[in-house]
Amino acid sequence: MTASLSDRDYEFLVDRLHGLTLSRIAERHGVSRERARQVIAKCIWHLLRAERKWAAAEIAMAEMARRLRHEQIAKAGIEKLTIEDLDLSVRAYHCLESNGIRTVAQLCDLTEDDLLQSKNFSIVSLRHLRKELDRIGAPHRLRRRVSGLVTEEGQRL
Numbered sequence: 001m002t003a004s005l006s007d008r009d010y011e012f013l014v015d016r017l018h019g020l021t022l023s024r025i026a027e028r029h030g031v032s033r034e035r036a037r038q039v040i041a042k043c044i045w046h047l048l049r050a051e052r053k054w055a056a057a058e059i060a061m062a063e064m065a066r067r068l069r070h071e072q073i074a075k076a077g078i079e080k081l082t083i084e085d086l087d088l089s090v091r092a093y094h095c096l097e098s099n100g101i102r103t104v105a106q107l108c109d110l111t112e113d114d115l116l117q118s119k120n121f122s123i124v125s126l127r128h129l130r131k132e133l134d135r136i137g138a139p140h141r142l143r144r145r146v147s148g149l150v151t152e153e154g155q156r157l
Contacts, residue, residue, distance in 0.1 A: 013043040072139040086132045092125040
């Protein structure tokens with residue numbers, strides 16, 4: 001139950017979600033069919049409003065995290081570094097370049113999934129890139145994999 005819904009309103013919504021008709025809900029709660037419809041509509045409106053607030057908060061948090069990363073990049077003095085300044089494999093370098101990624105700052109905004117969706121960018125390239133970003137102290141979004149996945153060569157990821 002949300003803070004904006006009373007227990008009574010919540011019961012109306014639950015009854016409707018369980019498949020009861022408006023007439024049956026109205027009879028059960030001692031109100032008119034129209035009033036039952038109004039209460040359920042109000043509940044749905046409150047829930048959708050709350051969901052929009054959460055979505056807006058998530059967007060704001062992502063933007064704050066991006067700004068913090070860029071402040072950390074500036075503080076570390078690496079805002080002008082390009083991917084050429086990193087010790088990358090030829091494959092990783094060409095994958096980044098073909099996707100329009102030229103600076104370390106652009107690279108720090110990408111997630112692991114963004115990179116792995118790039119053509120020819122492999123898990124091995126990702127691990128190497130993560131180590132290189134850690135080496136220069138760049139704040140990145142490439143999380144460590146903790147799963148027990150194993151490559152075809154038998155290497156643990």
